[in-house]
Amino acid sequence: MINVNNISKQFGKLKALDGLSIEFTMGECIALIGPNGCGKTTLIKSILGMVVPDEGTILFNKKDIYKDWKYRSQIGYMPQIGRYPDNMTIGQVIHMMIDIRKADTTILDNELIENFELNSMMNKRMRTLSGGTRQKVSASLAFLFNANVLILDEPTAGLDPVSSEILKDKIIKEKSKGKLIIITSHVLSELDDIVNQIVYMQEGKLKFQKEISLLRAETGEDKLSKAIAKTMLKNKI
């Protein structure tokens, strides 16, 4: 579905991505993990075309995304820090996105808007929102268009436990529909029952990409965080 071929990206002196190649296939639910500043967000932004890599290509459905833009209609993206026009209300932002993005064939998915109870806050201005509410808006927008591919950058950061559960349930539900879901997170315990594949990045490079069942079998650990810690230790030695 998404083929990343040998991409590199440099920000000044910092090498955010260093010859990274990776493949994401449909139906997988992938956890993208790694230390801070290892290039996770840069990779995601490259896939979305927000960052243009210095080298390498990214194929979406076997088509180069450079100079293409239509492919983005198949992606629902939830940014790490949702930034929206300050003057607009939640309702206006949602309506604007529907107006800009909706094709005749799209069936809108309002489930998250309802479950997060955003309907009662539609008139609040974006500037007045708390970080958590902003995350709820971002999540609702990412799922709203029933996209085939969902890219969620730190989805549960800043959400309260109840909302976090709602979001996790939604992710599992979408996963069962055979969508490709890419999640980055630092809270590994949250990913335990969601993901089925782990991608570990370090210093802009791919360290490993493994099925979670395989990882558990190799390390003999049931908890994801422990399994990864063990693998990392083993790799060092």
Add this chain to the structure above:
Amino acid sequence: MRKVVKYVILDILRSKIILIYTLLLFIISLSVFFLDDNNSKGLLSLLNLVLFIVPLVSIIFSTIYIYNSSEFIELLVSQPLKRKSIWMSLFIGLSSSLVVSFIVGAGLTVLYFEPSITGILMILLGSMLSVIFVAIALLACVITRDKTKGIGAAIFLWLYFAIIFDGLVLFLLFQFADYPLEKPMMIISAFNPIDLSRIMILLRLDISALMGYTGAVFKDFFGTSIGFIVSVVTLLLWIIIPLYFSERIFRKKDL
């Protein structure tokens, strides 16, 4: 693209600055025409104000607007939209709202008091200057990521076109006073849209007779229809060139 333009214009109207600008232009143009008995003189006074205020407001407003909507731009870029159409929508939204407020604020009064070709020319030039400085502002914004630097660059660019350029021209004139500079001056004036607009209007007013030989040479060229067309094309280039380069940079910009 039309939808994005709609949201840009809605957003601009919500900030109310554009309404204040319209009102300001209206008050200025009205008071200028009331102060002078002679409407042609009134037009001249208005010209000098317009050549100052319109570029200043256009460039500063557009720069601040672009920086303030960085979130909005980021949001749009992650959506299935072409980058080119996002940038063009910003340009169209900004320039159309500035042009409309110029026409409503200053244009209507000019048409009422001085409904001559000169008056219409002035409305046309004011509108073109608005668009030119929106294009220049877009270029300044896309080059610098830092808001303070970008706004500083915008102010400096305005200062350059409105004041420093004339100083440099005067300096050149004095240094080479012994040589015939009339023809080179015409070319030099093409490098400053404000000067070019000023010359185009001045030559239509009676006072061009006061400009001596230079005025005669200018009139020989700018007074003809070819000269007029060349000037308008030059002004159009002042829109197209900055816009083209800003769009090319924006296409590859990391957000």
